[in-house]
Each structure stands twice: as structure tokens, then as C-alpha cells.
Amino acid sequence: MKSKHILLAHGSGGSMMHDLIKEVFLPAFDNPLLRQGNDLAVLDNPGGRLAFTTDSYVVHPLVFPGGSIGELAVHGTINDLAMGGARPLALSVGMILEEGLEIRLLEDIVGRMKLAADNAGVPIATGDTKVVERGSCDGMFINTSGIGVVDESLRIGGAEARDGDVVILSGTIGDHGVAVMSERKGIRFTTPVKSDTQALHRLVAHMLEVTTDIHVLRDPTRGGVATTLNEIAMQSGHGIEIEEDLLPIPPAVTGACDLLGLDPLYLANEGKLIAIMPARYADDMIAAMRSLPEGKDSCRIGRVVTELPGVVRMKTGIGGTRIINVLSGEMLPRIC
Secondary structure: OOOOEOOHHHHOOOHHHHHHHHHHHHHHHOOOOHHHOOOOOOOOOOOOEEEEEEEEEOOOOOEEOOEEHHHHHHHHHHHHHHOOOOEEEEEEEEEEEEOOOEHHHHHHHHHHHHHHHHHHOOOEEEEEEEEEOOOOOOOEEEEEEEEEEEOOOOOOOHHHOOOOOEEEEOOOOOHHHHHHHHHHHOOOOOOOOOOOOOOOHHHHHHHHHHOOOOOEEEOOOOOHHHHHHHHHHHHHOOEEEEEHHHOOOOHHHHHHHHHHOOOHHHOOOOOOOEEEEOHHHHHHHHHHHHOOHHHOOOEEEEEEEOOOOOOEEEEOOOOOEEEEOOOOOOOOOOOO
């Protein structure tokens, strides 16, 4: 492949597209499923209910402290499956590339995707590539879809939250939002903040070994913890009460939010989960979660209540109560 940049001809379906696939995508994503060489991948069904999800990634900039659009695309789709208790089986990747994109940058991001998929143990089984005119998509957009299998006994969903359930968070919040914002704005902090992007399916599998009686799992991405909790409250018809003093917010994130007028409760996270379950499992669950790197900072942050159905409220550090609403508008666009 002679060109150093993506050309419209790379999306034409002709020899240049074949070269791009052969020289960039196939070596990076090589596995038996992809090697079938068809427009689909045929997988053996391991039994159980099938889970299916899809997501698109338009983050700007494409590379940021702690990750890139590539890791987000792999981790995000794996995590969407995991939040239903599914064991991920395979991913598809759709690339929309902008004319003029450097091949070197594409190779870097593809390499990051390969590493993320390998580390997660979830193969990229099939994909597609399109090229659009310069100025049409800001470098690249990525769509990933994923399939997984869910045990017949699991019933995990936002409507399943029950009165008295405990709300557990798997770690610190706001890291991803601050990491992307700082790179976008050219802001540097004394303590660098890196994205928390990571796959969570192994953490979920470990949690299910403690109990399968987990009512809700969610990853608080766009809209952050506040919006995710509001969605659960509305789905379940219960109230949710959290405590400000229990929220795990890193000092660097707190400082950045104070400086820029942001609220960490609404910042995106790409490697954390919210779990809601009966309170009797809380101590054992937190201990199990903390035993894995993905959940080392897990903690209880609140509970499900019958008061104020569909409303999230927070006990503040000074003894007051604050209503936590859904994010209005877009605090940080193009965050994932």
C-alpha cells in the first residue's frame, strides 16, 4: 500500500480497498472467525439466551490520555453485553474513514483495538469499511456490534430494582470525561487524569459467582452516574438515595471540575459499573469486586427507596438533600 493517507479509492471496493483490508485490518484482527472471509461470521451457539448490542463512537480527539476511539469501541460494546449478565462471544467492527486520514494513525488505532479485544478474549469476527470525503467525519467513526450468551436464570434490568436494595459503584467517577476534555482543550493538570476505559465482563462474571440475585447492572457512560441512576429510578418506579460523602471522586477530577465548572456526577465513565442488589449481599459483593483490578475501588454509594418514585436525591456533606436530575443538554459533546 503506497499511500500514507486514506483516499476515497480506499472505499471504492476495488484493489485499494482490498489492499487496505489485507495490510491493515486482517493482520491486526486475525482469528479463525475472520479468516472465514465472508460477509458474515458463523459461530457455534453455546446455549442459553442470545444477547445483541450495537454502538457507534465519534469521540474527539481520536487519541486521549489512557485510550483512544479504538479501545472505547471494543470495551464499550463488551460492557453493554456484560451489563445484561452476558458472556461476550464476538464483535463486528464498522469503520467510516475520512479522506486524508493518516494510515499510520489508523494502524495505531487498529492495533489498540486488537490489543483490547485480545485482552478481553473476545474476537473481532467481521467488519466493514467505508471512506467519505474530506471534512465529513473528523478522521474516523467506528461502529461495533456484539453478541453474547446469557444464562437462563438471570433477570437483570433497570426495572428490577427493589426497595431496600443497595447501590454499589465499581470505582472512581469522572476520569474519562476529564481525560478527553483536557486533551481537547490542551489543559494539563499537576496530577494527570487518564481515561478509565476497560472491559468489565470478567468483573461481572466474578460478581455472579457471589450471587445471581443481581437486580441491575449499568455502565454510567454518557450522562454519567446521575443520568444512569435517574434512568434506573424511572424504569423501576422507585426512588434512589445516594450519599455525597460516599462518592469516589479522585482529587484531580474534583479539582478539574471546580476549575471548569463541571459536575463529576454527569461526566462520562468508560470502565465503571453500577450494581443494584439486595443489601444482604453488599459486603461479600464489594469484597469480591475489590479482589479484581477492574473493581479495586468498589464501594456502596446509596440505596433504593420507596419515597419519591422515579427521583434521585443525594444527602450532601453538610446534611442537606439535593435532587439529582437527568443531564440537560450536553456537558461534553463527542465524549465517546
